[in-house]
Amino acid sequence: MKPLETKLRAVRDSGRKALVPYFMAGLTPDWTQHVEAAVHAGADAVEIGIPFSDPMMDGVVIQEAALTSLARGTNLDSICADLAKISVDVPLITMTYFNIFHHYGLERSIGKLTESGIEGAIVPDLSLEESGPWHEISNSYDLANIFLVAPSTNTERAKLLAQASEGFCYASARMAVTGKSSDEGDAAQVVAGIRAGSDIPTYVGIGITTPKQAKDASKIGDGVIVGSALVQLLIDGAGPGKIEEFITSFRLAID
């Protein structure tokens, strides 16, 4: 079992619902302080987005954040350098698209990420079928790989994805890309599918933008992932105080 999973199982075992906020690396010069603020307010792990020009799985908010970060001249090297500055006691997980690593080199990417304190990776366009080489190398670096399971995933496939996931399994609450949503979602069905395959911690994400939605989702899964709502706040210029306030409101809702 990779370190990330050990830690996240521990959170669950403690009876606590995990709260995982998403930050876009390099969105602002002081982005690492935002991460720290979130952890201070009760995040159990943090997703670190690495910006990509063509974020196929992301809605307008994260698209905009990625372009803003890129326009600031960020890249994998600069982001890893920034990561080294973050001092928190919860695991950091990266999320980005496969081409970033493919182009940088798989082993070189994984080496660099883990060296910078990253313990897990979500690569939404790296399908289970294509993940072999990446998985192999990440095993030797103890980097956990997290797969998404979608409402469209059938039970057999959900089982495979759950079993392949490390750290946690990402239950996509709805057929949508990241962003706001108002519908109920299909989290219960997706989580049930994952649990039929594995007892890995299962976090619900995609479209969770309010404490109320987080509360509902946390009743279904073992944790919730909050992305676009937080990124929107940052785009609007939120500082550490505002972030703590935002995270706290989610923390209170799911506890």
Add this chain to the structure above:
Amino acid sequence: MKPLETKLRAVRDSGRKALVPYFMAGLTPDWTQHVEAAVHAGADAVEIGIPFSDPMMDGVVIQEAALTSLARGTNLDSICADLAKISVDVPLITMTYFNIFHHYGLERSIGKLTESGIEGAIVPDLSLEESGPWHEISNSYDLANIFLVAPSTNTERAKLLAQASEGFCYASARMAVTGKSSDEGDAAQVVAGIRAGSDIPTYVGIGITTPKQAKDASKIGDGVIVGSALVQLLIDGAGPGKIEEFITSFRLAID
């Protein structure tokens, strides 16, 4: 022999080259006075154009004149009424397109024209082959039919056209529609073709705009026809004085 031809043969027999100016009927309210002025200055016959919307054989000057006349509300009836006002001792010959007569009725047209003092007709789009019915009726009204012979007409056909012509035969000096021209033309060849078929008076027209051109043409044929140059003068507002002057200059050139 129709009266027109008798008269025009007499002109030739007198050793005089015939001068035939063209007027657009109805171009101005006082157009009939222009005709009289021309005769006063020495015209041997006058061509009276009846305006048609689609004058296929005419260049820009006569096109414009036709539209101006039509815009004044002229028609075959009004033109025939005007014709009755003309008091000259030379023959009047009409020139227009076949549809005017076709629509008005062939017999009705010919009756009306001859009643108004018209002795001959040039209908450039009424080909020899299509002229049968028109010819038949015009015979009973003593209206002479004048055909054009063009540089493209072969000798055999030129002979037929010469023989079918009454009054005079129209030698087209060049492959062109009415209007200005600067080239030498093919009048000699055309006139020779006509003369091979008939001893009918042969007048040269199409593109004769200067006294010099008229002089050259009159050496080839038995007379000359002057259209666009005169019509241009009228479009520009010439009155009887200017017309007499113009005709006189041609008269002097060919005498």
Add this chain to the structure above:
Amino acid sequence: MTDAKTFMQAPDERGRFGEFGGRFVPEALMPACLELEIAFKDAWSDPAFIEEYNTVLRQFAGRPTPVTPLLRLSEKLGINVYAKREDLAHTGSHKINNVVGQTLLTKRMGKTRVIAETGAGQHGVATATAAARLGLECTVYMGEVDTVRQSLNVFRMELLGATVVPVTSGSKTLKDAVNEAMREWVTCVSDTHYCLGSVMGPHPFPWMVREMQSIIGHESSRQLIELGVATPDFVVACVGGGSNAAGIFSGFANTSARLIGVEAAGGAAVKNGSPGVLHGMRSMLIQSEFGQIEEAHSISAGLDYPGIGPEHAYLADAGRAEYYPIGDEVVLDALQLLSELEGIIPALETAHAVAWITREAGKTIPKGSSVLLNLSGRGDKDVAQVRSLLRGE
């Protein structure tokens, strides 16, 4: 058919179809018309020429064009509509059939240049196209008003190496472009062929152009049989000068099919016209009390002609074909209907025929009838105009 006459044969030796047709041109052009008649007859009975013509149509112009069963339109109307797809021919309409033939004939006659008239530009583009292929010089006369309205087609002709001459006489539209082309032909007839764009003008043009378009009818008749339709109940085509109609009618003139020509209401020469002589032919024309030719008015430039080909005047007179007017107001609806139901944006001209079918289904056209529509051209040339009209610009 009222008797056992056979229709759509060659005209008589004077170029007449019944009382219509003939050759009313200035003497300067008569030799060229006579020469053309001889050259056409000679070529058209020469297997080598026919073979070349058919080869160019096949290899270059994209023939045969298909017949498409219009399933969704048929279902909506309760009749069976089949479309002969001239929109798929090179340059986007049936016009190419005629110009391929006439340019080959031009070469055969030893001429090196063609002139043509054009309204919106379809025939001009087609002529420029066929001329380019053979390296013939090409000049196209186009009403000045049309050169402005259809400036892209002017550019298209220029790209193809043609010279476009704006015609400033008369109403500055198609009728005047024909006059001007005739006038110019007078000056250059020795080395230049006048490539007329429809079944109009002096003999032999109406006959020759019909023959060169008859491939539409012959293909259709064979293709309908393959689709299980021995003889369609109706054959419907729009009529400007009437070349696409004549072409498709040719395949069915001596069958039981009802032949329907659809004219623009503002240029309905059969319904609102009377016999007259224009552009070298005796036919039905819209004209004033005193025989002045009136301007046609239509939403579609290709139907904006005050006359109709003489053979159509004859077919109407003989009761063999029927001609109906369609007003501008229903044409856009028809264009939209065909686009939405069948994925084919027709030319505005063609949309007149579609509008007639749509309006008459269940009325003149009994339910269950089979109807062959000549889809004479594609609407790409018209989309900018249609957009303006629909947006009320």
Add this chain to the structure above:
Amino acid sequence: MTDAKTFMQAPDERGRFGEFGGRFVPEALMPACLELEIAFKDAWSDPAFIEEYNTVLRQFAGRPTPVTPLLRLSEKLGINVYAKREDLAHTGSHKINNVVGQTLLTKRMGKTRVIAETGAGQHGVATATAAARLGLECTVYMGEVDTVRQSLNVFRMELLGATVVPVTSGSKTLKDAVNEAMREWVTCVSDTHYCLGSVMGPHPFPWMVREMQSIIGHESSRQLIELGVATPDFVVACVGGGSNAAGIFSGFANTSARLIGVEAAGGAAVKNGSPGVLHGMRSMLIQSEFGQIEEAHSISAGLDYPGIGPEHAYLADAGRAEYYPIGDEVVLDALQLLSELEGIIPALETAHAVAWITREAGKTIPKGSSVLLNLSGRGDKDVAQVRSLLRGE
């Protein structure tokens, strides 16, 4: 060919052509891709489906398109050029072949709606067309910049009953339209098929689209034999995503013909790119030092794509096909040349292939060689732009 490999077969079970291809999509889309793969395999081996596909191509889309010997161009260049006339297919390019197949497949899968991306609008118009014919709902994603540049094509799609959604993300052009279509597909995959427009995207798209375009190659090979050319020395096609090239190459992959893909210099993924993952596939891409995808730049919207289909990346890698860039500056000359000499105004995309042939005749292409050009589309869509460019506007 360096060895006895056979080319252009089905990819391996992971959808790979050598090291290229695969399926790099969010899990939400994986089931749809898997379903599509099964449905396609099933349909493509069902004679009834193939029969329907071929019938629609024949009756509706105008297939077979001819091969035209380009006699005057050949004479000028000293080589023998033959053009496969996809410009004559319905909607004006090869794009219709693919969408006819995919919309029939959509219906077969029980889906009622298609979405598509489009650059200049060719694939969007084709998709809207095929969807209209079957009564499928249709939404087309188009970069906002392109909706302005090509507003007439937007209107054309609307006439055909489609909804056009302007994409405002990223560079607001084709690449972003693909991203957006993928994002939207995530939300509606249960009733909606994503009708991708080229040999790109996740497996099975590159294979399926190639198969649906392979009719170009198969027809051409038969038609060239009829014209006396057993195997052409060169087969040349322009490459955006690479569907027209893949289609024509299919007919000649296992012959001695040299296969040439011509990319826009500003989007030359083979020459200037490196392996990467985008839009669901591993292929050659133009990208920055850190793997950000760069914007392509070309005079022709259809070649304005920073990648290339994975099978082309493989064919290049295997040395079976060669890919060369052509800069904007020679494209207009080539378009004018073909127009003037042959009476065919090609699409700007196609003009790249013409430009390569013109430049290389007597060099890479030895005198006397036979060259098959895929004339992928007509230039009507481009004439306004060409006019502006030539007039320096």
